[in-house]
Amino acid sequence: VGRTHAAVLAELADILPKKPDLIEWRVDFFENIGDTAIVINVASRIREAAGGIPIIFTCRLVSEGGERIPLTDDDTLKLYVAACASGCVDLIDYEMSNPAENLVRLRYASRDNDVAMILTYHNYQHTPKAADLYAQFMNAERHGADIAKVAVMPKGPEDVLTLLGATWRASEASQIPVVGLSMDGSGALSRLFGWVYGSAMTYAVGKNRSAPGQVPIEELHSVLNTVDHALEG
Amino acid sequence: VGRTHAAVLAELADILPKKPDLIEWRVDFFENIGDTAIVINVASRIREAAGGIPIIFTCRLVSEGGERIPLTDDDTLKLYVAACASGCVDLIDYEMSNPAENLVRLRYASRDNDVAMILTYHNYQHTPKAADLYAQFMNAERHGADIAKVAVMPKGPEDVLTLLGATWRASEASQIPVVGLSMDGSGALSRLFGWVYGSAMTYAVGKNRSAPGQVPIEELHSVLNTVDHALEG
Numbered sequence: 001v002g003r004t005h006a007a008v009l010a011e012l013a014d015i016l017p018k019k020p021d022l023i024e025w026r027v028d029f030f031e032n033i034g035d036t037a038i039v040i041n042v043a044s045r046i047r048e049a050a051g052g053i054p055i056i057f058t059c060r061l062v063s064e065g066g067e068r069i070p071l072t073d074d075d076t077l078k079l080y081v082a083a084c085a086s087g088c089v090d091l092i093d094y095e096m097s098n099p100a101e102n103l104v105r106l107r108y109a110s111r112d113n114d115v116a117m118i119l120t121y122h123n124y125q126h127t128p129k130a131a132d133l134y135a136q137f138m139n140a141e142r143h144g145a146d147i148a149k150v151a152v153m154p155k156g157p158e159d160v161l162t163l164l165g166a167t168w169r170a171s172e173a174s175q176i177p178v179v180g181l182s183m184d185g186s187g188a189l190s191r192l193f194g195w196v197y198g199s200a201m202t203y204a205v206g207k208n209r210s211a212p213g214q215v216p217i218e219e220l221h222s223v224l225n226t227v228d229h230a231l232e233g
Numbered sequence: 234v235g236r237t238h239a240a241v242l243a244e245l246a247d248i249l250p251k252k253p254d255l256i257e258w259r260v261d262f263f264e265n266i267g268d269t270a271i272v273i274n275v276a277s278r279i280r281e282a283a284g285g286i287p288i289i290f291t292c293r294l295v296s297e298g299g300e301r302i303p304l305t306d307d308d309t310l311k312l313y314v315a316a317c318a319s320g321c322v323d324l325i326d327y328e329m330s331n332p333a334e335n336l337v338r339l340r341y342a343s344r345d346n347d348v349a350m351i352l353t354y355h356n357y358q359h360t361p362k363a364a365d366l367y368a369q370f371m372n373a374e375r376h377g378a379d380i381a382k383v384a385v386m387p388k389g390p391e392d393v394l395t396l397l398g399a400t401w402r403a404s405e406a407s408q409i410p411v412v413g414l415s416m417d418g419s420g421a422l423s424r425l426f427g428w429v430y431g432s433a434m435t436y437a438v439g440k441n442r443s444a445p446g447q448v449p450i451e452e453l454h455s456v457l458n459t460v461d462h463a464l465e466g
Contacts, residue, residue, distance in 0.1 A: 157429050158401055161394045168391055188463030189426055196390050196422060219459040226452040230421030 015206035024056040028066040043088035054090035064122040081109040093118040119145035123152040127159035137170035149179040164197040171198025188213040248439035257289040261299040276321035287323035297355040314342040326351040352378035360392035370403035382412040397430040404431020421446040
Protein backbone atom coordinates (compact mmCIF):
# COMPACT_ATOMS: atom_id res chain seq x y z
CA VAL A 1 0.00 0.00 0.00
CA GLY A 2 2.97 2.36 -0.35
CA ARG A 3 2.38 5.79 -1.89
CA THR A 4 5.81 6.09 -3.51
CA HIS A 5 8.09 3.81 -5.47
CA ALA A 6 10.51 3.74 -2.52
CA ALA A 7 7.75 3.05 0.00
CA VAL A 8 6.40 0.13 -2.04
CA LEU A 9 9.82 -1.47 -2.30
CA ALA A 10 10.56 -0.85 1.38
CA GLU A 11 7.30 -2.57 2.37
CA LEU A 12 8.14 -5.43 0.07
CA ALA A 13 11.56 -5.83 1.70
CA ASP A 14 9.84 -6.00 5.10
CA ILE A 15 7.25 -8.48 3.92
CA LEU A 16 9.40 -11.01 2.06
CA PRO A 17 11.13 -12.46 5.14
CA LYS A 18 7.64 -13.23 6.50
CA LYS A 19 7.17 -15.69 3.66
CA PRO A 20 3.74 -14.78 2.29
CA ASP A 21 2.12 -17.21 -0.17
CA LEU A 22 0.96 -14.28 -2.29
CA ILE A 23 1.64 -10.56 -2.43
CA GLU A 24 -0.99 -7.98 -3.29
CA TRP A 25 -0.04 -4.58 -4.65
CA ARG A 26 -2.85 -2.13 -4.01
CA VAL A 27 -1.92 0.21 -6.82
CA ASP A 28 -4.71 2.68 -5.98
CA PHE A 29 -2.48 3.83 -3.08
CA PHE A 30 0.35 4.66 -5.52
CA GLU A 31 0.83 8.39 -6.16
CA ASN A 32 2.00 7.91 -9.75
CA ILE A 33 -0.87 5.71 -10.75
CA GLY A 34 -1.61 8.14 -13.60
CA ASP A 35 1.65 7.25 -15.34
CA THR A 36 1.39 3.75 -16.75
CA ALA A 37 5.13 3.49 -17.51
CA ILE A 38 6.01 4.22 -13.89
CA VAL A 39 3.39 1.74 -12.63
CA ILE A 40 4.78 -0.99 -14.85
CA ASN A 41 8.32 -0.14 -13.83
CA VAL A 42 7.38 -0.56 -10.15
CA ALA A 43 5.55 -3.78 -10.99
CA SER A 44 8.68 -5.13 -12.63
CA ARG A 45 10.76 -4.20 -9.60
CA ILE A 46 8.25 -6.01 -7.39
CA ARG A 47 8.38 -9.01 -9.71
CA GLU A 48 12.16 -9.05 -9.52
CA ALA A 49 12.29 -8.79 -5.73
CA ALA A 50 9.45 -11.22 -5.06
CA GLY A 51 11.00 -14.05 -7.03
CA GLY A 52 8.48 -16.84 -7.46
CA ILE A 53 5.81 -15.45 -5.12
CA PRO A 54 2.65 -14.73 -7.13
CA ILE A 55 1.67 -11.07 -7.30
CA ILE A 56 -1.91 -9.78 -7.27
CA PHE A 57 -2.42 -6.44 -8.99
CA THR A 58 -5.39 -4.59 -7.51
CA CYS A 59 -6.73 -1.13 -8.23
CA ARG A 60 -9.66 -0.94 -5.82
CA LEU A 61 -12.47 1.43 -6.87
CA VAL A 62 -13.01 4.35 -4.50
CA SER A 63 -16.67 3.35 -4.33
CA GLU A 64 -15.59 -0.05 -3.05
CA GLY A 65 -13.11 0.95 -0.38
CA GLY A 66 -10.22 2.08 -2.55
CA GLU A 67 -8.24 5.32 -2.56
CA ARG A 68 -9.29 8.32 -4.63
CA ILE A 69 -7.38 8.20 -7.94
CA PRO A 70 -7.17 10.53 -10.95
CA LEU A 71 -8.18 7.80 -13.44
CA THR A 72 -11.45 7.25 -15.24
CA ASP A 73 -12.90 3.74 -15.26
CA ASP A 74 -11.61 3.38 -18.80
CA ASP A 75 -8.11 4.53 -17.77
CA THR A 76 -8.23 1.96 -14.99
CA LEU A 77 -9.21 -0.78 -17.40
CA LYS A 78 -6.28 0.20 -19.63
CA LEU A 79 -3.93 0.10 -16.66
CA TYR A 80 -5.11 -3.43 -15.84
CA VAL A 81 -4.58 -4.46 -19.46
CA ALA A 82 -1.05 -3.00 -19.38
CA ALA A 83 -0.33 -4.86 -16.13
CA CYS A 84 -1.50 -8.12 -17.72
CA ALA A 85 0.65 -7.53 -20.78
CA SER A 86 3.72 -6.61 -18.70
CA GLY A 87 4.35 -10.15 -17.53
CA CYS A 88 5.00 -8.73 -14.06
CA VAL A 89 1.82 -9.83 -12.30
CA ASP A 90 0.18 -13.22 -11.83
CA LEU A 91 -3.31 -12.26 -10.78
CA ILE A 92 -5.58 -9.24 -11.09
CA ASP A 93 -8.46 -8.37 -8.78
CA TYR A 94 -11.29 -6.51 -10.50
CA GLU A 95 -14.74 -5.48 -9.25
CA MET A 96 -17.69 -7.33 -10.67
CA SER A 97 -19.63 -4.05 -10.49
CA ASN A 98 -17.69 -2.80 -13.52
CA PRO A 99 -19.51 -2.73 -16.87
CA ALA A 100 -19.97 -6.22 -18.32
CA GLU A 101 -18.04 -5.13 -21.41
CA ASN A 102 -15.01 -4.28 -19.25
CA LEU A 103 -15.18 -7.68 -17.60
CA VAL A 104 -15.07 -9.29 -21.03
CA ARG A 105 -12.19 -7.12 -22.26
CA LEU A 106 -10.17 -7.80 -19.15
CA ARG A 107 -10.98 -11.48 -19.33
CA TYR A 108 -9.40 -11.60 -22.80
CA ALA A 109 -6.38 -9.50 -21.82
CA SER A 110 -5.68 -11.57 -18.72
CA ARG A 111 -6.19 -14.95 -20.38
CA ASP A 112 -3.94 -13.97 -23.30
CA ASN A 113 -1.16 -13.28 -20.80
CA ASP A 114 -1.74 -16.19 -18.43
CA VAL A 115 -2.90 -13.85 -15.69
CA ALA A 116 -5.58 -15.19 -13.37
CA MET A 117 -8.65 -13.00 -12.89
CA ILE A 118 -10.23 -12.55 -9.46
CA LEU A 119 -13.71 -11.08 -9.81
CA THR A 120 -14.85 -9.41 -6.61
CA TYR A 121 -18.19 -8.44 -5.15
CA HIS A 122 -18.05 -5.91 -2.30
CA ASN A 123 -20.73 -4.64 0.00
CA TYR A 124 -19.49 -1.99 2.43
CA GLN A 125 -22.97 -1.31 3.82
CA HIS A 126 -24.10 -4.66 5.13
CA THR A 127 -24.09 -8.43 4.67
CA PRO A 128 -26.73 -9.57 2.18
CA LYS A 129 -28.64 -12.81 2.75
CA ALA A 130 -26.77 -16.09 2.31
CA ALA A 131 -28.62 -16.84 -0.94
CA ASP A 132 -27.57 -13.48 -2.39
CA LEU A 133 -23.95 -14.00 -1.40
CA TYR A 134 -24.02 -17.44 -2.95
CA ALA A 135 -25.42 -15.91 -6.14
CA GLN A 136 -22.53 -13.42 -6.26
CA PHE A 137 -19.97 -16.21 -6.09
CA MET A 138 -21.76 -18.00 -8.91
CA ASN A 139 -22.00 -14.75 -10.84
CA ALA A 140 -18.22 -14.39 -10.79
CA GLU A 141 -17.84 -17.90 -12.12
CA ARG A 142 -20.36 -17.19 -14.87
CA HIS A 143 -18.35 -14.12 -15.87
CA GLY A 144 -15.32 -16.33 -16.41
CA ALA A 145 -13.41 -15.57 -13.22
CA ASP A 146 -10.58 -17.85 -12.16
CA ILE A 147 -11.32 -16.97 -8.53
CA ALA A 148 -14.64 -15.69 -7.14
CA LYS A 149 -14.35 -13.27 -4.24
CA VAL A 150 -17.02 -11.82 -1.96
CA ALA A 151 -16.22 -9.27 0.75
CA VAL A 152 -19.05 -7.84 2.83
CA MET A 153 -19.59 -5.73 5.93
CA PRO A 154 -21.01 -7.41 9.03
CA LYS A 155 -23.33 -5.60 11.45
CA GLY A 156 -22.74 -8.21 14.13
CA PRO A 157 -21.18 -11.62 14.71
CA GLU A 158 -24.15 -13.41 13.15
CA ASP A 159 -23.40 -11.81 9.78
CA VAL A 160 -19.98 -13.46 9.81
CA LEU A 161 -21.71 -16.84 10.12
CA THR A 162 -23.88 -15.95 7.12
CA LEU A 163 -20.80 -15.13 5.04
CA LEU A 164 -19.02 -18.32 6.10
CA GLY A 165 -22.06 -20.48 5.37
CA ALA A 166 -22.45 -18.97 1.90
CA THR A 167 -18.72 -19.37 1.23
CA TRP A 168 -18.92 -23.00 2.24
CA ARG A 169 -21.85 -23.74 -0.07
CA ALA A 170 -20.23 -21.85 -2.94
CA SER A 171 -16.95 -23.70 -2.45
CA GLU A 172 -18.83 -26.99 -2.70
CA ALA A 173 -20.81 -25.97 -5.78
CA SER A 174 -18.28 -23.92 -7.71
CA GLN A 175 -15.70 -25.19 -10.19
CA ILE A 176 -13.28 -22.40 -9.25
CA PRO A 177 -11.71 -21.38 -5.93
CA VAL A 178 -13.81 -18.98 -3.88
CA VAL A 179 -12.73 -16.36 -1.35
CA GLY A 180 -15.20 -15.16 1.29
CA LEU A 181 -14.37 -12.26 3.60
CA SER A 182 -16.27 -10.43 6.25
CA MET A 183 -14.74 -7.00 6.79
CA ASP A 184 -13.96 -4.75 9.69
CA GLY A 185 -13.13 -5.75 13.23
CA SER A 186 -15.97 -8.19 13.77
CA GLY A 187 -15.30 -9.82 10.43
CA ALA A 188 -11.75 -10.66 11.46
CA LEU A 189 -12.82 -14.21 12.29
CA SER A 190 -13.44 -14.84 8.61
CA ARG A 191 -9.85 -13.85 7.88
CA LEU A 192 -8.57 -16.37 10.41
CA PHE A 193 -10.73 -19.38 9.75
CA GLY A 194 -12.55 -18.74 6.47
CA TRP A 195 -10.34 -21.46 4.95
CA VAL A 196 -12.23 -24.03 7.05
CA TYR A 197 -15.30 -22.89 5.09
CA GLY A 198 -13.65 -23.30 1.72
CA SER A 199 -12.21 -19.81 1.35
CA ALA A 200 -9.06 -20.21 -0.74
CA MET A 201 -7.22 -17.08 0.32
CA THR A 202 -6.94 -14.62 3.16
CA TYR A 203 -5.30 -11.23 3.54
CA ALA A 204 -2.87 -10.37 6.30
CA VAL A 205 -0.96 -7.27 7.26
CA GLY A 206 2.58 -7.38 5.92
CA LYS A 207 3.72 -3.94 7.02
CA ASN A 208 0.65 -1.69 6.73
CA ARG A 209 -2.94 -2.85 6.52
CA SER A 210 -5.07 -2.23 3.46
CA ALA A 211 -8.39 -2.99 5.17
CA PRO A 212 -9.74 -2.99 8.73
CA GLY A 213 -9.76 -6.34 10.51
CA GLN A 214 -6.58 -7.62 8.89
CA VAL A 215 -4.23 -9.48 11.21
CA PRO A 216 -0.40 -9.37 11.15
CA ILE A 217 0.91 -12.23 9.03
CA GLU A 218 2.92 -13.76 11.90
CA GLU A 219 -0.20 -14.00 14.07
CA LEU A 220 -2.22 -15.32 11.16
CA HIS A 221 0.32 -18.11 10.60
CA SER A 222 0.22 -19.00 14.27
CA VAL A 223 -3.60 -19.17 14.37
CA LEU A 224 -3.68 -21.24 11.16
CA ASN A 225 -1.29 -23.74 12.71
CA THR A 226 -3.33 -24.04 15.90
CA VAL A 227 -6.58 -24.49 14.02
CA ASP A 228 -5.02 -26.92 11.61
CA HIS A 229 -3.80 -29.17 14.45
CA ALA A 230 -7.09 -28.87 16.29
CA LEU A 231 -9.13 -29.82 13.22
CA GLU A 232 -7.10 -32.99 12.89
CA GLY A 233 -8.59 -33.87 16.23
CA VAL B 234 -8.32 -36.41 34.13
CA GLY B 235 -5.84 -38.34 36.26
CA ARG B 236 -6.77 -41.88 37.33
CA THR B 237 -4.92 -41.78 40.64
CA HIS B 238 -4.56 -39.30 43.47
CA ALA B 239 -0.91 -38.76 42.50
CA ALA B 240 -1.73 -38.34 38.80
CA VAL B 241 -4.40 -35.74 39.52
CA LEU B 242 -2.03 -33.68 41.65
CA ALA B 243 0.80 -34.05 39.14
CA GLU B 244 -1.45 -32.76 36.35
CA LEU B 245 -2.51 -29.91 38.57
CA ALA B 246 1.12 -28.98 39.22
CA ASP B 247 1.71 -28.91 35.46
CA ILE B 248 -1.37 -26.86 34.79
CA LEU B 249 -1.10 -24.14 37.43
CA PRO B 250 1.89 -22.34 35.86
CA LYS B 251 -0.21 -22.00 32.69
CA LYS B 252 -2.58 -19.72 34.61
CA PRO B 253 -6.00 -21.16 33.76
CA ASP B 254 -9.05 -19.09 34.70
CA LEU B 255 -10.83 -22.23 35.88
CA ILE B 256 -9.86 -25.84 36.55
CA GLU B 257 -12.12 -28.78 35.83
CA TRP B 258 -11.70 -32.06 37.65
CA ARG B 259 -13.25 -34.85 35.59
CA VAL B 260 -13.82 -37.15 38.52
CA ASP B 261 -15.23 -39.93 36.32
CA PHE B 262 -11.60 -40.64 35.34
CA PHE B 263 -10.64 -41.18 39.02
CA GLU B 264 -10.14 -44.83 39.98
CA ASN B 265 -11.36 -44.37 43.57
CA ILE B 266 -14.55 -42.61 42.58
CA GLY B 267 -16.47 -45.23 44.57
CA ASP B 268 -15.02 -43.98 47.86
CA THR B 269 -16.53 -40.61 48.68
CA ALA B 270 -14.04 -39.87 51.44
CA ILE B 271 -11.11 -40.33 49.07
CA VAL B 272 -12.77 -38.18 46.41
CA ILE B 273 -13.35 -35.39 48.89
CA ASN B 274 -9.81 -35.72 50.16
CA VAL B 275 -8.46 -35.25 46.63
CA ALA B 276 -10.84 -32.35 46.07
CA SER B 277 -9.49 -30.67 49.19
CA ARG B 278 -5.92 -31.19 47.98
CA ILE B 279 -6.87 -29.64 44.63
CA ARG B 280 -8.53 -26.75 46.44
CA GLU B 281 -5.42 -26.20 48.51
CA ALA B 282 -3.05 -26.27 45.53
CA ALA B 283 -5.26 -24.21 43.22
CA GLY B 284 -5.55 -21.28 45.59
CA GLY B 285 -8.20 -18.88 44.35
CA ILE B 286 -8.76 -20.52 40.94
CA PRO B 287 -12.37 -21.76 40.76
CA ILE B 288 -12.76 -25.52 40.48
CA ILE B 289 -15.42 -27.29 38.43
CA PHE B 290 -16.39 -30.74 39.69
CA THR B 291 -17.64 -32.90 36.83
CA CYS B 292 -18.68 -36.54 36.79
CA ARG B 293 -19.58 -37.05 33.15
CA LEU B 294 -22.13 -39.81 32.45
CA VAL B 295 -20.76 -42.66 30.35
CA SER B 296 -23.73 -42.16 28.02
CA GLU B 297 -22.57 -38.59 27.46
CA GLY B 298 -18.90 -39.13 26.80
CA GLY B 299 -17.72 -39.97 30.33
CA GLU B 300 -15.69 -42.89 31.63
CA ARG B 301 -17.34 -46.08 32.82
CA ILE B 302 -17.76 -45.84 36.62
CA PRO B 303 -19.05 -48.25 39.29
CA LEU B 304 -21.68 -45.78 40.57
CA THR B 305 -25.44 -45.77 40.11
CA ASP B 306 -27.05 -42.50 39.12
CA ASP B 307 -28.17 -42.11 42.71
CA ASP B 308 -24.60 -42.71 43.98
CA THR B 309 -23.41 -40.08 41.54
CA LEU B 310 -25.97 -37.61 42.79
CA LYS B 311 -24.82 -38.24 46.36
CA LEU B 312 -21.21 -37.72 45.31
CA TYR B 313 -22.14 -34.36 43.79
CA VAL B 314 -23.98 -33.42 46.99
CA ALA B 315 -20.92 -34.37 49.05
CA ALA B 316 -18.70 -32.30 46.76
CA CYS B 317 -20.99 -29.31 47.20
CA ALA B 318 -20.99 -29.72 50.97
CA SER B 319 -17.20 -30.12 51.11
CA GLY B 320 -16.48 -26.48 50.38
CA CYS B 321 -13.74 -27.66 48.03
CA VAL B 322 -15.41 -26.93 44.68
CA ASP B 323 -16.89 -23.78 43.20
CA LEU B 324 -18.94 -25.17 40.34
CA ILE B 325 -20.52 -28.47 39.40
CA ASP B 326 -21.35 -29.63 35.88
CA TYR B 327 -24.36 -31.93 35.71
CA GLU B 328 -26.25 -33.37 32.74
CA MET B 329 -29.70 -32.01 32.06
CA SER B 330 -30.70 -35.49 30.93
CA ASN B 331 -30.75 -36.60 34.58
CA PRO B 332 -34.18 -37.06 36.22
CA ALA B 333 -35.86 -33.73 36.99
CA GLU B 334 -35.98 -34.68 40.66
CA ASN B 335 -32.17 -35.01 40.73
CA LEU B 336 -31.79 -31.61 39.13
CA VAL B 337 -33.94 -30.14 41.90
CA ARG B 338 -32.06 -31.94 44.66
CA LEU B 339 -28.70 -30.86 43.30
CA ARG B 340 -29.95 -27.34 42.80
CA TYR B 341 -30.75 -27.17 46.54
CA ALA B 342 -27.48 -28.80 47.60
CA SER B 343 -25.38 -26.52 45.40
CA ARG B 344 -27.21 -23.31 46.31
CA ASP B 345 -27.01 -24.10 50.02
CA ASN B 346 -23.24 -24.30 49.65
CA ASP B 347 -22.71 -21.40 47.26
CA VAL B 348 -21.69 -23.75 44.48
CA ALA B 349 -22.66 -22.68 40.96
CA MET B 350 -24.54 -25.25 38.89
CA ILE B 351 -23.74 -25.76 35.21
CA LEU B 352 -26.52 -27.72 33.51
CA THR B 353 -25.32 -29.38 30.35
CA TYR B 354 -27.01 -30.73 27.24
CA HIS B 355 -24.91 -33.10 25.14
CA ASN B 356 -25.52 -34.63 21.78
CA TYR B 357 -22.76 -36.98 20.66
CA GLN B 358 -24.63 -38.07 17.52
CA HIS B 359 -25.21 -34.86 15.65
CA THR B 360 -25.98 -31.14 15.83
CA PRO B 361 -29.71 -30.48 16.26
CA LYS B 362 -31.34 -27.49 14.55
CA ALA B 363 -30.54 -24.02 15.84
CA ALA B 364 -34.02 -23.67 17.36
CA ASP B 365 -33.58 -26.91 19.31
CA LEU B 366 -30.17 -25.87 20.59
CA TYR B 367 -31.59 -22.54 21.65
CA ALA B 368 -34.39 -24.38 23.49
CA GLN B 369 -31.81 -26.44 25.39
CA PHE B 370 -30.02 -23.33 26.61
CA MET B 371 -33.36 -21.92 27.77
CA ASN B 372 -34.23 -25.25 29.36
CA ALA B 373 -31.13 -25.09 31.52
CA GLU B 374 -32.08 -21.62 32.66
CA ARG B 375 -35.62 -22.79 33.47
CA HIS B 376 -34.18 -25.59 35.59
CA GLY B 377 -32.38 -23.02 37.67
CA ALA B 378 -28.87 -23.37 36.25
CA ASP B 379 -26.30 -20.68 36.94
CA ILE B 380 -24.65 -21.51 33.61
CA ALA B 381 -26.31 -23.17 30.60
CA LYS B 382 -24.05 -25.41 28.53
CA VAL B 383 -24.66 -27.10 25.19
CA ALA B 384 -22.09 -29.40 23.58
CA VAL B 385 -22.93 -31.11 20.32
CA MET B 386 -21.28 -33.16 17.59
CA PRO B 387 -20.84 -31.56 14.15
CA LYS B 388 -21.02 -33.56 10.93
CA GLY B 389 -19.35 -30.78 8.97
CA PRO B 390 -18.22 -27.17 9.25
CA GLU B 391 -21.76 -25.87 8.70
CA ASP B 392 -22.90 -27.49 11.94
CA VAL B 393 -20.38 -25.40 13.84
CA LEU B 394 -22.03 -22.27 12.40
CA THR B 395 -25.40 -23.57 13.63
CA LEU B 396 -24.03 -24.05 17.15
CA LEU B 397 -22.39 -20.61 17.17
CA GLY B 398 -25.56 -18.92 15.90
CA ALA B 399 -27.70 -20.60 18.56
CA THR B 400 -25.17 -19.74 21.26
CA TRP B 401 -25.23 -16.12 20.17
CA ARG B 402 -29.01 -15.88 20.28
CA ALA B 403 -29.16 -17.66 23.64
CA SER B 404 -26.50 -15.36 25.08
CA GLU B 405 -28.58 -12.36 24.03
CA ALA B 406 -31.84 -13.78 25.42
CA SER B 407 -30.67 -15.56 28.55
CA GLN B 408 -30.24 -14.05 32.02
CA ILE B 409 -27.38 -16.44 32.79
CA PRO B 410 -24.03 -17.08 31.08
CA VAL B 411 -24.17 -19.67 28.30
CA VAL B 412 -21.48 -22.00 26.99
CA GLY B 413 -21.75 -23.42 23.47
CA LEU B 414 -19.34 -26.07 22.22
CA SER B 415 -19.07 -28.04 19.05
CA MET B 416 -17.08 -31.20 19.66
CA ASP B 417 -14.45 -33.20 17.86
CA GLY B 418 -11.87 -31.95 15.42
CA SER B 419 -14.14 -29.89 13.23
CA GLY B 420 -15.78 -28.33 16.28
CA ALA B 421 -12.44 -26.97 17.47
CA LEU B 422 -13.30 -23.59 15.99
CA SER B 423 -16.03 -23.19 18.59
CA ARG B 424 -13.44 -23.72 21.34
CA LEU B 425 -11.33 -20.92 19.90
CA PHE B 426 -13.94 -18.40 18.78
CA GLY B 427 -17.10 -19.32 20.71
CA TRP B 428 -16.58 -16.38 23.03
CA VAL B 429 -17.19 -14.01 20.12
CA TYR B 430 -20.64 -15.62 19.97
CA GLY B 431 -21.36 -15.12 23.66
CA SER B 432 -19.96 -18.41 24.95
CA ALA B 433 -18.71 -17.67 28.47
CA MET B 434 -16.21 -20.48 28.82
CA THR B 435 -13.99 -22.74 26.80
CA TYR B 436 -12.02 -25.87 27.62
CA ALA B 437 -8.34 -26.25 26.85
CA VAL B 438 -5.83 -29.03 27.32
CA GLY B 439 -3.80 -28.50 30.48
CA LYS B 440 -1.78 -31.68 30.41
CA ASN B 441 -4.10 -34.35 28.97
CA ARG B 442 -7.24 -33.71 26.99
CA SER B 443 -10.67 -34.73 28.26
CA ALA B 444 -12.44 -34.38 24.90
CA PRO B 445 -11.42 -34.41 21.22
CA GLY B 446 -10.85 -31.02 19.61
CA GLN B 447 -9.42 -29.38 22.73
CA VAL B 448 -6.44 -27.12 22.12
CA PRO B 449 -3.39 -26.69 24.41
CA ILE B 450 -3.96 -23.78 26.77
CA GLU B 451 -0.88 -21.87 25.54
CA GLU B 452 -2.15 -21.96 21.94
CA LEU B 453 -5.65 -21.04 23.07
CA HIS B 454 -4.32 -17.97 24.88
CA SER B 455 -2.36 -16.95 21.81
CA VAL B 456 -5.38 -17.29 19.49
CA LEU B 457 -7.61 -15.40 21.94
CA ASN B 458 -5.12 -12.53 21.98
CA THR B 459 -4.93 -12.36 18.20
CA VAL B 460 -8.70 -12.44 17.79
CA ASP B 461 -9.19 -9.92 20.57
CA HIS B 462 -6.88 -7.42 18.88
CA ALA B 463 -8.38 -8.08 15.46
CA LEU B 464 -11.94 -7.55 16.71
CA GLU B 465 -10.95 -4.18 18.07
CA GLY B 466 -10.24 -3.16 14.64
